[in-house]
Amino acid sequence: MLPKAYEPQEVEQKLADKWQKAKLFAAQADKNKKPFVIVIPPPNITGALHMGHASTNTLQDVLIRAHRMFGEDAYWVPGTDHGGIATQNVIEKKLAKEEHKSRHDLGREAFVKTVWDWYHDCGNAIFNQFRKMGWSLDLSDIRFTMDEKRAKAVYECFRQWWEKKYIYRGKRLINWCVRCSTALSDIEVEHEQHAGKLWHLRYKGEDGSDGIVIATTRPETIYADAAIAVNPKDERYQKMVGKKVIIPLANRAIPIIADEAVELGFGTGALKITPAHDATDYEVGQRHNLPIMTVINDKGKMINCPEKYLGMDRELCRKETVKDLDAAGLLVKEEKYNNAVSTCYRCHSAIEPFMSEQWFVKMDEIAKPAIQAAESGELQFHPANWKNPFLNWLKNIQDWCISRQIWWGHRIPVWYCRHCSEKGLTFATDQQGHEQLTKVSFEDGAQPIVSYNKPEKCPVCGGHDLVQDPDVLDTWFSSALWPMSVFGWPEKTPEMEHFYPTSVMVTGYEILYLWVARMVMTGLQFTGKLPFKDVYLNGIVRDKHGQKMSKSKGNVIDPLDMTAKYGTDAVRFSLLMQAVPSKDIPYSEESITGARNFCNKIYNASRFILMNMEGIQGPLAMPTDITELADKWILDRFNNAIKTAREGILKYNLALTANTLYHFLWGDFCDWYVELAKQRFQTAEKEKVMALCVNILYGTLKALHPLIPFITEEIAASLRPYVGEKEEFLLNQSYPQFNPAWCDKEAVRKMEIIQGVTREIRTIRAQFNVPPGLKITAVLSAKDEADLAVVKAYEGYIKLMAKADNLQIGVNLEKPKQTATAVFENIAIYVPLTGLIDFEKERKRLEKDLAAAKANIASREARLAQENFIKHAPKEQIEKTKDELAAAKMALAQVTASLEDLA
RNA sequence: GGGCAGUUGGCGCAGCGGUAGCGCGUCCGCCUCACACGCGGAAGGUCACAGGUUCAAAUCCUGUACUGCCCACCA
Numbered sequence: 001m002l003p004k005a006y007e008p009q010e011v012e013q014k015l016a017d018k019w020q021k022a023k024l025f026a027a028q029a030d031k032n033k034k035p036f037v038i039v040i041p042p043p044n045i046t047g048a049l050h051m052g053h054a055s056t057n058t059l060q061d062v063l064i065r066a067h068r069m070f071g072e073d074a075y076w077v078p079g080t081d082h083g084g085i086a087t088q089n090v091i092e093k094k095l096a097k098e099e100h101k102s103r104h105d106l107g108r109e110a111f112v113k114t115v116w117d118w119y120h121d122c123g124n125a126i127f128n129q130f131r132k133m134g135w136s137l138d139l140s141d142i143r144f145t146m147d148e149k150r151a152k153a154v155y156e157c158f159r160q161w162w163e164k165k166y167i168y169r170g171k172r173l174i175n176w177c178v179r180c181s182t183a184l185s186d187i188e189v190e191h192e193q194h195a196g197k198l199w200h201l202r203y204k205g206e207d208g209s210d211g212i213v214i215a216t217t218r219p220e221t222i223y224a225d226a227a228i229a230v231n232p233k234d235e236r237y238q239k240m241v242g243k244k245v246i247i248p249l250a251n252r253a254i255p256i257i258a259d260e261a262v263e264l265g266f267g268t269g270a271l272k273i274t275p276a277h278d279a280t281d282y283e284v285g286q287r288h289n290l291p292i293m294t295v296i297n298d299k300g301k302m303i304n305c306p307e308k309y310l311g312m313d314r315e316l317c318r319k320e321t322v323k324d325l326d327a328a329g330l331l332v333k334e335e336k337y338n339n340a341v342s343t344c345y346r347c348h349s350a351i352e353p354f355m356s357e358q359w360f361v362k363m364d365e366i367a368k369p370a371i372q373a374a375e376s377g378e379l380q381f382h383p384a385n386w387k388n389p390f391l392n393w394l395k396n397i398q399d400w401c402i403s404r405q406i407w408w409g410h411r412i413p414v415w416y417c418r419h420c421s422e423k424g425l426t427f428a429t430d431q432q433g434h435e436q437l438t439k440v441s442f443e444d445g446a447q448p449i450v451s452y453n454k455p456e457k458c459p460v461c462g463g464h465d466l467v468q469d470p471d472v473l474d475t476w477f478s479s480a481l482w483p484m485s486v487f488g489w490p491e492k493t494p495e496m497e498h499f500y501p502t503s504v505m506v507t508g509y510e511i512l513y514l515w516v517a518r519m520v521m522t523g524l525q526f527t528g529k530l531p532f533k534d535v536y537l538n539g540i541v542r543d544k545h546g547q548k549m550s551k552s553k554g555n556v557i558d559p560l561d562m563t564a565k566y567g568t569d570a571v572r573f574s575l576l577m578q579a580v581p582s583k584d585i586p587y588s589e590e591s592i593t594g595a596r597n598f599c600n601k602i603y604n605a606s607r608f609i610l611m612n613m614e615g616i617q618g619p620l621a622m623p624t625d626i627t628e629l630a631d632k633w634i635l636d637r638f639n640n641a642i643k644t645a646r647e648g649i650l651k652y653n654l655a656l657t658a659n660t661l662y663h664f665l666w667g668d669f670c671d672w673y674v675e676l677a678k679q680r681f682q683t684a685e686k687e688k689v690m691a692l693c694v695n696i697l698y699g700t701l702k703a704l705h706p707l708i709p710f711i712t713e714e715i716a717a718s719l720r721p722y723v724g725e726k727e728e729f730l731l732n733q734s735y736p737q738f739n740p741a742w743c744d745k746e747a748v749r750k751m752e753i754i755q756g757v758t759r760e761i762r763t764i765r766a767q768f769n770v771p772p773g774l775k776i777t778a779v780l781s782a783k784d785e786a787d788l789a790v791v792k793a794y795e796g797y798i799k800l801m802a803k804a805d806n807l808q809i810g811v812n813l814e815k816p817k818q819t820a821t822a823v824f825e826n827i828a829i830y831v832p833l834t835g836l837i838d839f840e841k842e843r844k845r846l847e848k849d850l851a852a853a854k855a856n857i858a859s860r861e862a863r864l865a866q867e868n869f870i871k872h873a874p875k876e877q878i879e880k881t882k883d884e885l886a887a888a889k890m891a892l893a894q895v896t897a898s899l900e901d902l903a
Numbered sequence: 904g905g906g907c908a909g910u911u912g913g914c915g916c917a918g919c920g921g922u923a924g925c926g927c928g929u930c931c932g933c934c935u936c937a938c939a940c941g942c943g944g945a946a947g948g949u950c951a952c953a954g955g956u957u958c959a960a961a962u963c964c965u966g967u968a969c970u971g972c973c974c975a976c977c978a
């Protein structure tokens with residue numbers, strides 16, 4: 001005997017191994033089949049699987065599995081991302097914790113090797129977790145953004161962009177993360193509202209006058225001030241433009257200038273201009289040819305400032321400066337102020353705008369084809385409202401800062417001859433005594449040689465002393481090439497030929513610009529084709545209150561804990577039930593129990609059907625001579641469910657698929673069909689009923705398989721002999737097809753009546769506490785014979801489902817004494833309950849019905865009285881309203897009569 | 904400052920032109936021989952607000968108010 005409750009753990013382990021052994025997930029690369037391809041958003045090798053992976057990868061898996069069952073050559077391409085800064089940070093923390101060492105203690109070479117070792121350990125661990133989740137990735141060939149093929153793609157892109165002069169090096173004000181000690185691109189900077197302060201500071205006139213008062217949030221940068229700017233229209237200051245004021249504490253004179261960038265109404269109307277430490281100020285400085293002074297270095301320490309503050313941390317210097325200004329009587333005012341602080345998206349420390357020479361990509365030309373593709377609709381977003389933000393970003397695209405001053409990543413493929421580039425190169429000796437190139441300056445004459453490998457010799461002087469640029473590329477540089485590089489681009493490989501472009505990109509909306517936009521741009525530029533035509537943006541998994549999950553909040557749900565506790569299918573299904581494109585998923589353990597319960601329901605329904613199969617010889621084909629109402633009805637319901645389930649998959653609305661199949665299996669199949677079938681198991685019809693049960697159940701399992709692969713595979717294996725299926729794996733079978741012959745509106749209508757009457761009787765039973773074992777009599781009466789045709793024909797159904805052992809059905813039957821009454825459409829229902837009736841309760845029930853009937857009559861009559869309604873509304877609508885009115889009138893009469901009887 | 908979502912029973916959501924559905928929770932009754940991770944039933948909503956379009960609006964349009972997110976150089 002099978003256990004009463006489904007126990008997933010053992011089953012899942014067994015099946016995951018079996019699938020992998022059978023190489024079930026390998027692409028067939030069958031040229032006759034339409035390819036359906038998804039490249040996985042490569043997870044960073046930074047650690048454990050989280051709910052975000054669980055969500056997005058489950059969506060992809062459902063699509064891949066479903067399309068495979070649709071008969072396509074489905075291929076889900078696995079891989080991981082080296083994850084640049086994020087990974088370097090993790091390894092540095094690990095080093096610090098375990099060995100109390102910094103990366104500098106190890107040296108560059110040893111550090112990079114450490115990260116590679118980590119990758120070899122962690123990479124496999126990630127995919128073992130993926131396998132546990134049942135994700136149908138072909139793990140025989142796992143890509144990595146840093147492996148040789150992907151590195152070649154990165155180089156090829158760099159080379160082509162260099163040749164086109166899209167890549168350049170320049171000195172700019174860039175976003176510098178002091179903690180990660182690297183430059184970041186604009187979109188790697190996040191803006192957080194921060195409760196800060198606005199300080200009003202007095203800059204005295206050079207001539208000894210009161211000078212001018214400015215407002216700033218960053219007093220520690222006053223030492224780098226190059227001017228004070230006012231709006232040219234500002235009457236208060238017009239006379240002062242051109243005069244000079246003294247920077248407090250620094251005692252240096254700077255001019256007052258006029259510039260449109262200054263907002264009239266803000267602060268004091270006067271703005272200190274610090275070109276080296278603020279992006280707006282930098283532009284103002286450019287316009288006015290102001291000198292650029294840097295007072296904060298790459299470590300966040302003060303330089304080039306009054307001696308007192310030299311070497312001080314920028315935060316401390318702010319406090320000290322304010323204190324000293326106050327003491328000097330130059331702090332006019334201090335007010336609370338909420339400003340947006342730029343922070344690093346990896347470590348959330350405050351970003352320092354920083355002057356430095358970096359590598360950039362000129363983006364405007366590259367963006368053009370992408371803009372065109374989105375505008376023309378060739379590129380489709382799901383949901384569509386991401387199109388405009390996408391376009392808006394592309395149309396205002398900024399040059400991309402691609403160099404990072406970290407060690408883990410694709411080294412910039414540029415070399416310098418120490419002889420020819422002498423003055424442009426700065427070297428330092430590291431802690432291991434190795435001489436390292438630390439800084440490159442094109443301004444000072446560094447000459448680039450673009451090459452993947454170290455060149456033999458300098459093309460200019462023939463010298464052999466060549467060194468590689470110390471920086472690495474932004475991790476998103478290799479990600480941008482992912483849909484091509486996974487297939488071996490730039491080589492013309494068969495995979496590239498067959499699988500590119502891919503079918504759909506499934507990823508989170510939070511990386512639309514960071515990643516999706518860049519893939520679109522590179523794909524179009526290098527292949528002339530979009531890397532995918534559909535972009536499905538999934539939401540973020542949040543906690544049940546809509547808060548982002550984070551370790552610090554302690555609201556993280558670990559998917560592996562949950563799969564251990566409830567089974568993988570339950571975790572998958574709970575996510576899918578809520579998978580509406582682009583909507584965040586509020587997630588809690590309760591939503592998993594709901595899905596677990598559903599899995600258990602499937603298991604038990606199957607167990608019941610298998611029990612009843614004992615002694616029956618399979619296979620049983622789906623019967624073709626369907627005459628019984630229940631059979632016609634369930635086929636219609638099944639057919640509909642299958643159709644909607646497929647539509648949901650094609651429209652990327654997997655919540656629709658999940659909900660449809662859930663309600664079909666539980667609400668229709670289990671609650672009504674199987675319940676009705678129980679009675680027929682005792683008759684000669686048994687085999688036919690079993691044939692239907694087994695085939696419909698099997699079909700439902702197939703339809704559910706992409707969503708919950710384990711339990712469906714497990715049960716289908718037991719069912720297979722009975723449906724005559726030879727193929728071992730559901731994934732290799734075809735998805736159930738909509739069958740027009742099974743549509744039967746009439747059967748659905750008849751069942752509606754039976755279910756309606758049954759429910760009324762059940763309600764009466766429940767309200768008057770009729771003991772479950774007590775069979776009752778029910779009287780069904782109507783004015784017309786026609787209204788009773790269905791209940792007469794299927795009285796057996798009602799008797800069984802309502803637990804009535806006697807039904808009296810007839811036209812205008814008399815209402816018995818001591819009776820509870822109800823109405824369903826045109827049918828009056830009397831249930832005599834001698835001794836069980838609580839008259840007060842019954843009156844309340846009836847009065848409620850009375851009010852409802854009256855309200856219904858009033859609204860229908862009002863509508864039908866409207867000339868315009870009759871004139872404009874479609875015929876069916878008018879008919880429907882008339883029918884409803886008739887039914888309401890009938891109900892009113894019935895309820896009124898019953899109330900009178902009570903009195 | 905601009906843009907995009909959301910606002911539906913206690914909670915979480917679906918519906919997106921014919922006057923409301925689901926899951927959880929609550930309450931009542933059931934260990935009914937597949938399932939108490941279950942079965943039957945009930946209570947609970949004038950679909951944020953104000954206008955408009957329409958015979959008809961939760962559903963379309965306009966505006967308002969909150970909530971969340973994204974973008975932007977107001978120090």
